[in-house]
Amino acid sequence: MNDLLTIKELAAALKRSRFYVHAMKRRGFQMPGGVATVAEARRWLARNPKPMARNNTEHGATSA
Secondary structure, eight states: OOOOHHHHHHHHHTTHHHHHHHHHHHHHHHGGGGOOOHHHHHHHHHHHSOOHHHOOGGGGGGOO
16 A cells, blocks of 8 residues: 555556546646555545535636
8 A cells, every 4th residue: 555656557556537536626626746645545535525526716717
């Protein structure tokens, strides 16, 4: 669980797609050197439970 994993390996360990891990990175998940541990990912996901959710205000749109 403390092994440093690439995006592809981390996605497999989380039983998610590579796109899911890329979405995590877009939302602020740090992967220094392109690697992270499963524990780091789970800790980040506990604080950010839906990394693939659309958030229109993030892209400059406003609600009416």
